[in-house]
Amino acid sequence: MARLIRTEKEVEGNFEEVWLVVEEDPLQQWPAGPLDVVGRPAVRKDARERVRGEARYTADIQLPGMLHAAVLRSPHAHARVRSIDLAPALALPGVHGAVGPGEAPGLEREAGYVGAPVAAVAAETFGQARAALASIRIEWEQLEAVLDPEQAVERVAVHGEAERYERGDFDRAVAEADVVVDGTYRTQVVLHNSMETHQSVCEWVGDRLDVHTSTQYVWGVRNEVARELGLSPDRVRVACEYMGGGFGSKNSAGEYTFVAAVLARATGRPVRCALTRREENVAAGNRNATIQRLTAAARSDGTIVALGGEYVNALGWGGWSASTEGPLKMLYACDNVRTVRHTAKINTPPMKAFRAPGFVEGTFGLECLIDRLAAALDIDPLELRRKNYASSNDGTPFSSKNLRQCYERAEKHWERRHDVRARSDARWKRGVGMASQIWYGGGGPPSYAWTRVGSDGRLAVVTAMQDIGTGTRTAMAQIAAEEFGIALDRVEVMLGDTSRGPFATLSAGSSTTPSMGPAVRAAAADAKRQVLEIAAQRYDLEERVLDIRGGRIESADGNLSVAVEEFLDLLGNVQILGKGARGPNPTGMSVLTFGVHVVEAAVDVETGEVDVERVAAIHDVGRIVNPLGAESQVEGGVIQGIGHTLSEARLMDAETGRILTTTLDAYRMPTIADVPEIVCEFVDEPDQHLTSLGSKGLGEPPIVPIAAAIANAIRDATGADVHELPISREEMLRALREARERERISGIR
Amino acid sequence: MPELRLTVNGGEHVLDAPVGASLAEVLREQLGLTGTKIACNEGHCGACTVQLDGVPVLSCITLAHAVEGAVTTIEGLREHPLIEAFIRADAVQCGFCTPGQVVSAAALVAAAPEPSAEQIRHAMAGNICRCGTYPKIEEAILHWRD
Numbered sequence: 001m002a003r004l005i006r007t008e009k010e011v012e013g014n015f016e017e018v019w020l021v022v023e024e025d026p027l028q029q030w031p032a033g034p035l036d037v038v039g040r041p042a043v044r045k046d047a048r049e050r051v052r053g054e055a056r057y058t059a060d061i062q063l064p065g066m067l068h069a070a071v072l073r074s075p076h077a078h079a080r081v082r083s084i085d086l087a088p089a090l091a092l093p094g095v096h097g098a099v100g101p102g103e104a105p106g107l108e109r110e111a112g113y114v115g116a117p118v119a120a121v122a123a124e125t126f127g128q129a130r131a132a133l134a135s136i137r138i139e140w141e142q143l144e145a146v147l148d149p150e151q152a153v154e155r156v157a158v159h160g161e162a163e164r165y166e167r168g169d170f171d172r173a174v175a176e177a178d179v180v181v182d183g184t185y186r187t188q189v190v191l192h193n194s195m196e197t198h199q200s201v202c203e204w205v206g207d208r209l210d211v212h213t214s215t216q217y218v219w220g221v222r223n224e225v226a227r228e229l230g231l232s233p234d235r236v237r238v239a240c241e242y243m244g245g246g247f248g249s250k251n252s253a254g255e256y257t258f259v260a261a262v263l264a265r266a267t268g269r270p271v272r273c274a275l276t277r278r279e280e281n282v283a284a285g286n287r288n289a290t291i292q293r294l295t296a297a298a299r300s301d302g303t304i305v306a307l308g309g310e311y312v313n314a315l316g317w318g319g320w321s322a323s324t325e326g327p328l329k330m331l332y333a334c335d336n337v338r339t340v341r342h343t344a345k346i347n348t349p350p351m352k353a354f355r356a357p358g359f360v361e362g363t364f365g366l367e368c369l370i371d372r373l374a375a376a377l378d379i380d381p382l383e384l385r386r387k388n389y390a391s392s393n394d395g396t397p398f399s400s401k402n403l404r405q406c407y408e409r410a411e412k413h414w415e416r417r418h419d420v421r422a423r424s425d426a427r428w429k430r431g432v433g434m435a436s437q438i439w440y441g442g443g444g445p446p447s448y449a450w451t452r453v454g455s456d457g458r459l460a461v462v463t464a465m466q467d468i469g470t471g472t473r474t475a476m477a478q479i480a481a482e483e484f485g486i487a488l489d490r491v492e493v494m495l496g497d498t499s500r501g502p503f504a505t506l507s508a509g510s511s512t513t514p515s516m517g518p519a520v521r522a523a524a525a526d527a528k529r530q531v532l533e534i535a536a537q538r539y540d541l542e543e544r545v546l547d548i549r550g551g552r553i554e555s556a557d558g559n560l561s562v563a564v565e566e567f568l569d570l571l572g573n574v575q576i577l578g579k580g581a582r583g584p585n586p587t588g589m590s591v592l593t594f595g596v597h598v599v600e601a602a603v604d605v606e607t608g609e610v611d612v613e614r615v616a617a618i619h620d621v622g623r624i625v626n627p628l629g630a631e632s633q634v635e636g637g638v639i640q641g642i643g644h645t646l647s648e649a650r651l652m653d654a655e656t657g658r659i660l661t662t663t664l665d666a667y668r669m670p671t672i673a674d675v676p677e678i679v680c681e682f683v684d685e686p687d688q689h690l691t692s693l694g695s696k697g698l699g700e701p702p703i704v705p706i707a708a709a710i711a712n713a714i715r716d717a718t719g720a721d722v723h724e725l726p727i728s729r730e731e732m733l734r735a736l737r738e739a740r741e742r743e744r745i746s747g748i749r
Numbered sequence: 750m751p752e753l754r755l756t757v758n759g760g761e762h763v764l765d766a767p768v769g770a771s772l773a774e775v776l777r778e779q780l781g782l783t784g785t786k787i788a789c790n791e792g793h794c795g796a797c798t799v800q801l802d803g804v805p806v807l808s809c810i811t812l813a814h815a816v817e818g819a820v821t822t823i824e825g826l827r828e829h830p831l832i833e834a835f836i837r838a839d840a841v842q843c844g845f846c847t848p849g850q851v852v853s854a855a856a857l858v859a860a861a862p863e864p865s866a867e868q869i870r871h872a873m874a875g876n877i878c879r880c881g882t883y884p885k886i887e888e889a890i891l892h893w894r895d
Contacts, residue, residue, distance in 0.1 A: 047836040050844030051851060053784020053823035059845075060783040195788045195796060195845035195879050244788075244845030245879050277789040469843025469880055628839050632885060636842060639881030664793035664877060672883040673874040 005584060010591075012248070012353050012509040013323050013440050022445045025522055025583030027692035030482070032623070032685060036550070038482040039684070041628035045473045045493065046242070055242040058214040059274065061201045067096055069259050069273040070129035072119040072136055073283065074111030077145035077347040077657030081109045081118060085137040089121050092135060094128035097121070097267040104262040105228040106255025110143075112317030113349045114657045115282035117255045122263040122271050145347040147657050149291065149314035152344035159315055159343040165329060167394060168336030173306035177297035181372045185292040185365035187707075187725045189314075189650040190643075191281055191667060192354055196244020198284050199274030200253075202260035207231075209264075211238045213257055216246040216468050217506035222498045224253040229261060241496040243468045247640075248353035249285040250468075251508050278662040285352025286650060289314040290324050292365035296372075302379045304388045306336040309365070313343045313358075319351025322358025327704075328366045330592070331438045332388040347657050353508060355640065356700035359439050360707070364725060367435035367708030371715055381712065382407060382414050385436055393590035400687035402620040403436065403594040409681050410434060413598035413616035417716065420600050424717065430602045430613075433712025435705035441621060441697035442591030442690060443514030444582070448502035449523040451480065451578035453531065457551075457565025459484050459524065461493045465504030465516055470699055471629035472512050476520045478625055479693065483524035485548030486564060502579075510593065510697025513625060515582055518691040522580025530576045535567060586689040593696050595619035597638075597705040600676075601713035603720075605736055608729035612642055612710055616679040621696040622687040630698055634680045637702025643670040645707040649726050719743070753813055757782070758825030766813050773797045773808035776822060784823035784848045788877075795876035798849040799823075805856045805875075823848035826855050831893050838889035842880035850876045854890050864890060 002021050009018045034040050049055040086098040100119045101109040107117055119136055123129035146152045174180055200213040209231060215221050218238040226233040243250075260273040275284055290313055297306040311324045325339035354360075374381040386407055392398065417432035424430045449463040461480050467473045477491040484491070494500060505515045528548055535553050536543040545556040554561045568576075585591060600614040617634050624630050647668040651660040661667040686694025711722045719742075720735035750765040757780060766775050773790075776782040776799070785808055788796035792810035799808045802818040826832070831854050834840075841847045850873065857864055857872040864872070869890050878886070 043836050043839060044841065046844075047839070047841050048832070050841045051832050051835045051847050052827045053786075053848035053851075055844055056783070057786075057845060059786065060777075062778065062781075062783075193879055195786070195794070195843065195877070197788070243843060244786075245843040247879075277791065277793075469845075471842070632839050632842060632882065635884050636881030639883060640879070663791060664789050665791075669877055669879060670881070670883075671874045671877060672886060673870045675881075675883045675887075678884055 007584065009444055010440050010442065011511070012357055013326055013359065014320065020445055022584040023581040025518055025692050027521060027525055029686055029688065029692055029694050035482050037478045037488050038625050039623070039627065042474050042478055042488055042626050043628065044471055045477050046467065050242065057196055057242045057244050058199050058201060058212050058240065059196050059244065061212045063201065063203055063270040066201065066270040066272055067122040067124060067267060068126035068129050069120050069122045069263055069271050070126060070133055071117050071259060071273070072133045074114060074116040074118055076111060076140055076142055077114050077147065078143040079111050079140040080143060082139040082141045084119060086119065088135040088137060089132040092128070092132045094124040095121055095132045096123060096269065097263045099259065099262055104255070105258040113347050114659065115349055117283065120259040120263065120273065122267055145657055147346055147348065147654060149289065149312050149344035149346055152346050153312055153342045157345050159321060159345045163341040165325065166338045170306050170308050170336045170338035173336035174295065174297045177305050178300040179373065179376045180295065180297045181369060181376050182295040183369055183372065183723060185294065185368060185723050187290045187361040187364055189289045190287045190354065190648045191650050192247040192249040192285060193280060193664065193667060193669060194245030194247060194249065197275040197277060197280045198250065198254055198256055199272065200257040200260045201270060201272045202257065202264040203270035204264055208235045208237065209261060211236065211257060211261065213238060213240055214243050214250055215240050216250045216466065216508050218466050218496060218498050219464050219503050220251065220506055221253045221257065225257060225261060228258060237499040239497045240466050243466060246468050247355050248357065248508055251353060251506055277664065281662040281667055282659045283349055286349060287354035287357065288316060288319065288351040290361040292324065292362070294365050294369045296369050298373055298377060300377065302377055302384050302387045304332050304334045307332070307334050308337070309339045311339065311341040313341060314346060315343050316346060316348040316350045324358045324362040326359050327362045327438055330393055331366065331390065331436055333390040334388065348652065355637070355703045356439050359704050363435060363437065363704050364707040364711070367705065368711050371433065371712045372721060381434060382410065396588065396590045399586050399589040399591045399689040400622065400685065401594055402683040402685055405683045406594060406596045406618045406620055409618045410596045410598050410616065416600065427606055428602045428604055429717040430600065431713045431717025432598060432600050433709050433714065433716050434596060434598045435708035435712060437595035437597070437701050437705040439593050439701050439704050441510035441514065441593040441701060442585060443511035443697060444585050446503060447505045447515045447519045447582040449516065449519040449580050450502060451523040451527040453527050453568065453576040455568050455571040457563065457568045458490045458492065459486060459527065461491065461520055461523065462501040463495055463504045463516065464498045464501040465495045465512065466507050467495060468507045470507065470512065470633060471626060472507065474629060475513055475625045476516060479517050479520050480524040483521045484528050486551045490551065510699045510701065512697065514691065514693070514696050517625065517693045517695055519580045519582040521692055523578045526580055527576050527578030530578065531564070538567070583691055589689055591690055591696065593621045593701045595701050595705065597709040599709040599713040601710055601717060603714055603717050603732065605718060608732035608736065610646055610714060610727055610732055612676045614677045615706065617702055618681040619698065619701050620683040621698045621701060622685065622690060623693060623695040624682050624684045625695055630682060631680045633698045634702040635678050638678055638706055639670050639675055641703040641706030642674065644725065645710045646726055751814065755816060756819045758821060768814060770813045771809050772799065772811040772813045772816055775813040776808060782822050782824050786845055786848060788845060795853065796846045796849040798852045798876065800852060800856055803856060803859060805853045823852055826851060829855055831855055831858065831889065834889040834893040838885045840882050840885035840889040842882050846876060846878045850878065850886055858890065858893055866891065
């Protein structure tokens with residue numbers, strides 16, 4: 001039965017009180033461990049078409065008569081369009097339409113950063129459209145730009161009030177502590193740089209709009225486009241069958257979608273609007289920079305008594321302020337905590353969610369500081385973490401937490417440190433570091449799936465979700481196959497199109513599997529129940545003695561055993577239609593994911609080069625649906641995290657706000673040659689309080705602890721404390737000089 | 750537009766293409782061979798890799814009219830054992846870079862049928878994968894004939 005509840009909904013660590021209609025999910029959880037299909041490695045359902053280059057991405061959509069749009073972007077960090085004349089552009093060969101500020105959502109008169117979209121032109125070719133931009137006559141009124149985040153906070157150029165949090169008595173705890181350490185940590189702006197740039201192709205069919213777009217949320221884009229363009233949502237169809245990466249940057253429609261839709265309406269032709277790679281590096285979102293002033297205090301026995309943090313999120317012109325302080329508040333048992341987070345509004349490109357926003361940055365600062373605290377206390381870093389284990393989230397129980405098992409499994413990797421250190425020589429110093437991981441990833445309602453079984457006995461799952469490259473199709477097919485009782489290759493998952501399934505949530509916040517998995521399971525169970533209902537009548541047996549196992553309908557006494565397709569052959573064109581919905585999250589519980597990384601790193605003390613040699617990543621995300629896909633997620637997160645830690649930085653000219661790194665040559669992402677040995681382990685214990693599946697999400701957790709684990713390995717190898725990401729050679733050499741200086745002074749004493 | 754003669758995956762094509770057209774554009778837009786992806790369009794990422802007489806080249810920075818020799822795209826490698834190897838190893842996430850990875854890998858295994866991890870890392874370093882499928886790519890190429 002449907003039930004109306006008032007609940008807290010979490011997306012990417014953001015909480016919101018909402019009314020929700022939820023359907024109870026009456027299914028019992030499966031037993032722990034590998035089942036027939038779930039919990040066993042499965043190759044991707046869509047691997048073949050992706051590998052063979054047959055999968056059609058938004059970038060591959062070519063419609064008859066399609067025009068190409070190019071976007072005019074602000075050359076100024078802060079300016080207002082005084083006047084604009086599109087006529088010269090419209091007069092050029094091949095040009096069919098143009099829009100200026102206010103004529104499409106996202107094109108605005110006030111430009112808040114270099115690269116802000118202002119106008120757009122549609123032409124027969126992209127080259128013609130881009131050339132036409134140069135002839136648009138535009139007069140700018142330059143406004144004052146604020147580019148320094150600390151200056152912005154001083155001048156109260158901020159997004160919203162500062163976020164303040166306090167529990168216990170922080171000041172007193174620090175005053176009474178035996179050991180206090182503090183430090184300032186800085187993290188840089190990093191870019192998603194998905195291989196497929198942000199883009200949409202829009203086509204009007206009568207008064208309906210078809211949108212092909214590279215997105216993490218087909219349903220969300222549908223609603224956003226309908227709202228902005230004043231259409232009924234069912235007149236907007238959004239499709240994204242294959243998607244070339246998002247990492248949080250493609251959760252909403254974006255100006256490129258509106259530009260394509262408006263120009264398509266104006267020209268009567270389909271229009272593609274695709275960002276170039278250089279635009280992608282400027283105006284497609286980013287993980288914002290942070291400044292973190294942190295304090296940790298402990299008694300000499302290693303009990304952490306106080307944790308404090310003053311944070312600045314250097315957000316840019318737009319976006320939202322992620323909870324950088326989250327790990328500091330939740331990772332350890334600590335009675336006295338005080339945090340404040342300022343959100344600087346500066347004239348730089350807007351932030352967008354990027355794989356565990358806030359927690360990646362906050363974990364770097366916190367977990368580096370915890371290792372310094374361990375050193376000051378002369379306690380083993382693993383021991384210190386265990387000693388301050390949080391058994392509740394400040395009084396709220398966890399739905400499940402197996403971080404202790406993660407630490408246990410980390411021991412054998414941690415033990416290697418003696419051997420690793422011994423492999424150091426005069427120039428290359430080697431060490432081992434660790435960091436813990438906490439993040440959300442519980443998903444939530446609503447989300448729905450339909451199932452369909454025909455006379456061939458095959459099961460189709462239909463839902464308006466999307467597979468952004470994480471293996472969602474496969475995981476959902478595994479869950480449906482397991483529940484229905486048939487082989488994985490007899491299940492198809494149809495997704496990526498708002499016109500062919502019910503609402504499904506966005507693929508972000510590590511929420512797809514925990515949100516959609518239970519809905520798919522419920523839909524498969526509904527279909528199975530109906531099949532057994534019919535079988536009971538056909539064979540004159542009670543429904544409760546029947547089950548489907550291994551693709552056969554069987555009676556408990558073994559007298560009946562018939563292949564599903566053989567039985568359903570009697571249906572003809574009759575179809576069995578099932579439906580399922582995501583049930584509620586457990587009330588009064590914190591649903592979180594946990595893990596620990598142990599990193600082995602080498603530092604060239606002469607040049608400051610850092611080489612990550614081995615990463616052991618141990619994660620607790622409840623039940624693992626597809627161990628093969630899960631391992632790929634972890635490896636991918638670790639590798640992206642190594643990039644963030646060592647080489648990636650979006651550089652900006654501090655005077656003008658121009659982005660200096662606009663190519664994949666300048667913005668240095670990891671290549672295959674940069675990859676260390678990666679060992680993945682999962683605790684794989686279903687969360688008994690979370691849905692009929694017991695699974696949490698895994699997209700984000702693996703990128704959370706890696707930076708701190710690398711920094712702590714560097715500290716173990718050299719005694720140097722890095723305070724900034726990326727750990728460039730300059731930063732590494734600075735930290736080494738500082739460490740030598742510290743040693744010299746303590747030697748004098 | 751000047752005439753362009755191209756040999757692609759064993760087939761002869763006579764096309765009209767602007768002087769400045771890249772090989773990637775011609776393959777994708779005129780021949781409909783969209784397996785070749787354009788991700789950066791300036792020769793930095795490897796997604797557009799095709800083979801020219803068996804040698805991997807970046808088709809996004811290759812002028813179509815300058816091409817001499819036989820072009821092989823992912824569409825011409827669909828039956829290559831590497832396809833199954835990539836599938837088995839889960840060497841694909843979003844998949845946008847994957848056809849380019851396969852084309853580069855096919856050139857590698859043609860030259861070195863039993864490549865070492867070192868050779869793989871050297872030959873494949875020009876193909877960026879933002880999802881980070883690299884360990885699986887290495888595994889797929891190491892075991893491409895299994």
